[in-house]
Amino acid sequence: MGNIFSDRISDVPRSFIREILKFTIDESVISFAGGLPNRDLFPLEEIKKATQKVLETAGKDVLQYSTSEGHEELREWIVNRYKLKNISVQSDNVLITTGSQQGLDLLGKTFLNEGDNVVIEEPGYLGAIQAFSIYRSTFFPVPVTPDGMVIDLLEQAISNHLIKLIYCVPNFQNPSGISYSEENRKEIARILKDKKTILIEDDPYGELRFLGENKPSFHQLIPENTVLLGSFSKIVVPSFRIGWIVARDEIMEKLIVAKQASDLHTNYFGQRIIMQYLKDNDINEHIQKIRQAYGGQREAMVAAIKEFFPEETQYTQPEGGMFLWITLPERLSAMEVFNKAIQRKVAFVPGDPFYVNPKGVNTLRLNYSSVDPETIRVGIKRLGAVLKEILA
C-alpha cells in the first residue's frame, strides 16, 4: 500500500481548463476559454417569482428528502417536451440527475468494467473523458468532421473490438461546434442495428439552434441502443445542477441503484423551482432569446475571424450551441499561441485536453456565448495579431 489512492483516480486527467481559467480572473483578459451560458439571459425575475410561489404553496414538503427518480411533474414535462419533437418516452424512463455530468458518472457505474471499450469523439468533451476514466475504460477516439463521425473509422472500431459505449454530442458539439448530418446519423444507426452497443446521445445544446434545420435524434433512429442525456443548464440556469437521463426500463433499473449510491436524489428544491418556472413562463420564447443572442455572437466571431485571422486558419461554422473550433496552420502549437495570447489579454482553450492522447495540437476552442459582440471583435483582433506575429 505504498500508494494509498485508487489506480483510477491517477488515470483521470486533471482539468486543464480549470488551470486556464485562473488566467482569466484578470478582468482585462477577454476570455473565450470558459464554457458558460450568457448570464445576461438568466431569467432572474422569473426564478424569483417561481421560488416564492414554491415556498408559498408547497411549504415544508420542498425541504424534505425526496425520491431518487426525481420530481414526477418535472419528468412528465420532459416527456411532453420530447413529444413535441416526435421522441416518444415515458416518465418512468426519465431519471433526474445532478446535472448532465452526473448522467455520465451513472452510465459509467452502470456499464463499465475495467478495460471496457468506449468510442468517443475526437476532439471530444473533457467531462466525458474524465467521467469514464474513473471506470478505467479503454478509449477509441473517432475523429469528427463538420458532418459528424468518420464512418469508416467508427465501423472499423466496431468490427474489430467489442465496443460497449459510444459517446457523442451530435448537436453543436463541445468542443468543435459541429453537428452530425442526417445522413451521418443514419449511417451510425445502420452500423449499430442489432448490436448491443449503447450510444449515449448527450444533448445539452440541442435547443440552441440558430441556423439550419433540426436533425433526427438517435433516440428516434435506434431507440433500443440509445441513452439520451438532457439538461436545464443551457436553457434555464446551470447553478441548480439539474439534468436528466432517458433510458429503457432494464437500464433505468440499474441507473436508479447507481443514483442512490451516488447522492440519494437530486436537490429537490431546485427541481420544484424549475418546474414552477416552466409552468409560469413560455420556455420557447426564452429559448428564442438565447438563440438570437448566441446567433449574433457567433456571427460577430466569424466576421472577426475573417477580418483578423491569418488566411490559412480554418474554422467550423456552428449552427447552434456555444463553441467554435479553430484549426491553425500545422506548424503552430495552440499551447504556444496560448502563452503569447495571454500576455495580450486574450484567452481560449488549446485543443490538447479534448484529445485522449494530447500532443501539442494546432487546434483550439473558442466560446462565444459568454462574450458580447463588441468584445468578441476586440478579442479576436488581439488573437489575430498574435497569430500573425507568430507566423511572421
Added chain:
Amino acid sequence: MGNIFSDRISDVPRSFIREILKFTIDESVISFAGGLPNRDLFPLEEIKKATQKVLETAGKDVLQYSTSEGHEELREWIVNRYKLKNISVQSDNVLITTGSQQGLDLLGKTFLNEGDNVVIEEPGYLGAIQAFSIYRSTFFPVPVTPDGMVIDLLEQAISNHLIKLIYCVPNFQNPSGISYSEENRKEIARILKDKKTILIEDDPYGELRFLGENKPSFHQLIPENTVLLGSFSKIVVPSFRIGWIVARDEIMEKLIVAKQASDLHTNYFGQRIIMQYLKDNDINEHIQKIRQAYGGQREAMVAAIKEFFPEETQYTQPEGGMFLWITLPERLSAMEVFNKAIQRKVAFVPGDPFYVNPKGVNTLRLNYSSVDPETIRVGIKRLGAVLKEILA
C-alpha cells in the same frame, strides 16, 4: 457481452428500505421505517427569507456555474464551527458535496481498487455499503456494541489484512443509535497510529445530542488518518443535498478531481441559501429545538417499549440522533415480524439490509425522529402486541 452491464452494478444491494417504504404510503400505517428528520422543525420561514435575500443581493451570480470546491464563505463557516469543537481545519481542506452520500461515492472513487479491504460496522449504514460496493471493495464487518467497535475484532482484521478504509458513524450510529465511548475511540486511534489506513468518520447526527457529553472526534485523535464527513441535512434541511468532506491536502486534491468527474459542483443556489440562513439565524438555538424534540420522542419510544414489548426484548439507549435498535429473542426473525406488523399498520426496518451477509436476523431499526410522542406510543403498542402474539 451477454450481460451489457458492469459487474459492479450487479453487486450493489438494492435498497430494501425503498421497498419497505412503499408499504408506508398508506397513511393509516404508523411508520418507524423511514430515516427522515422531523419536518415540523424545518425552518421554513427563515429559509424563505434567506432565499429572498440571496436573490435580491447576489442576483444572477447565484444562477451561474460555480467552483467544484464549493462556496468559499460556507466552507469558512464550517471551519469556524469545527473551531468551536476544538477541531482544527482550513477551508482548503473542506469540499462541499451533494449530500454526505456523495462524500462516500467520492471516497470510493479516490481510494478503492477492486478487492480493496474496507472495515464497516455491523450493523452498518446501508448507503455506505452501496457506495463502496460500486467500487467492488471487500467488506470486513466489525460488530458494534453500545460502547463502539469490538476492539479485538478490529485489531484482528487490521493485523491479518491490509485495510484501506474504516467506515464508521461514531455518534448515534445509523442504524443502531449507539455511540463510541471515549475509551473505544482512543483504542481505535492507538491501533491506527502509524498505519496508512484511512478512517472515515461520518458524522451527520453529531450535533443532535440530547443526553450525555460530547466525545472527542477521530479528527482530534488521529487527524492524519481521518476523513470527516458532515451534512446540513439533519440540522437545517435535507432537500438541498448539501454536505461536506474534510480531508488533508493530498487527499483533497484527488477528491476535487473525483468531484469534477461526478457532477462538476454542488448546486450553488442551495449553498448560498444555506449560508444566508446561517448568517441571519442562531443555528445553536435551532439545533437546541431539534435536540429537545428528538430527546422527547426517544423518551416516549423507550417508555412505550418498556410498557408494551415482551420482557426479553433488548434495545439501545441512544444519547442523540434518530434511531434505536431492537434485538428480539433469538428465535424470532425480524422479517417475519415485519410481515405481521404491516397488517397491524405499523412499520419498521428489519435488520437484514444493515448486514453485508443478511441471514434472517432478529434485529430491527426504529426511527423516532419523524413520529410524534403520542403516535410513537400507539405504534409501539401495536408492535408489542404483534411480538407477544408471535412469542405466544
